[in-house]
Amino acid sequence: MIMNLLLIFLPISLLLEYVFKAPPLWVFFTATVAIIPLADWLRKATEQIAARAGPTIGGLLNVTFGNLAELIIAIFVLLQGNTTVVKAQITGSILGNALLGLGLAILIGSFGRTTQKFSRQNAGQLNSMLFLLVIALLIPALFDYTERLPGFTAGGEVLRQNLDEHLSLGVAIVLLVVYALNLIYTLVTHKDVFALEDEDHGHGDGPLWPVWRAWAVLIGGTALIALESELLSGALEATSSTLGLSPFFLGIIVLAVVGNFAEYIAGSYFARQGKIGLAINIAVGATIQVALFTAPLLVLISYFIGKPMNLVFSSPLELVAIVAVALTVTTVTKDGEATWFEGVMLLAVYLLLALAFFFVTPKAEGEKAGAMRPPAVNSTLSAA
Structure with a gap:
């Protein structure tokens, strides 16, 4: 298998390096x-453990460890003080899961099929959470904008940054509480309503691993991902300097795709098997998990390690991209059917946003990011 061959890069x-x-x-x-491949093995180990734990605990394990590889990468980038890159990685994960991952799943699953049908009720719940995601991430940015008063002194700027951090901490706590309540809602009190049509997807097509093997792979894989993330x-x-790309672009495209690549493969695999509902649950569910669990958790972690990060x-x-995600995914999934062209539209939106992010210069990176623009862009700006 190609994934196992990629382990040679470890x-x-x-x-x-050494x-x-x-x-x-x-x-x-x-x-x-x-x-x-390490992230893929982490996913397999989690599924194996979840398959033995029953649907409720198994679902909790899947959502808890589903973004573990991405979380580990973000923590090590955060330790370097690159908060802008971490926030870019969060945005990139939201875009990648909802647009790239879901687009690939719908497109691959549509080969030989006119349409693919799935539960509108389950999709509706996911879409509602997407709009909560948009509101939660817009509020800190709008608050920061309203606090940028004319004639602000240096002391006022420090005060504004402190207010941003305090608001972000409050938002993070609210999101974590909502995420926990959503798990109770979907996995406990209303699990029959949101149960997927096919429940035998927990451990793939093969036999269950021994418990010791599943835990060994999970722990060992986590340690190896931490080691590679440090490198x-x-x-x-x-x-970024060598390639002439900003760290922001590497975070929003490269790191985000790497951290979620295993989920793209899983979603496409299940869609190809005719389980498009499960593929949508993986893609959109992972998007929600990033915004409502991973991002606020990183905010809290940033304070514990002395590298405070806000959600501005x-x-x-x-912000435009995150709004586009919610609108595009809702439009595609609201009728309970998917066709190959809808997959193409999701991929097109992702590519358009990726092109825009290639040329953008984040304000937080200042002149350093501008210096990393492609030569043609710099010369055009200078001429202007």
């Missing part, structure tokens, strides 16, 4: 590729 990345002292670009590339975060700045996104385009 020892290669370690050799390049033995050959290779340029950061090569370390970044090999560590990035190594995380992809990746350490090489991030130098890699540096680029207005990020």
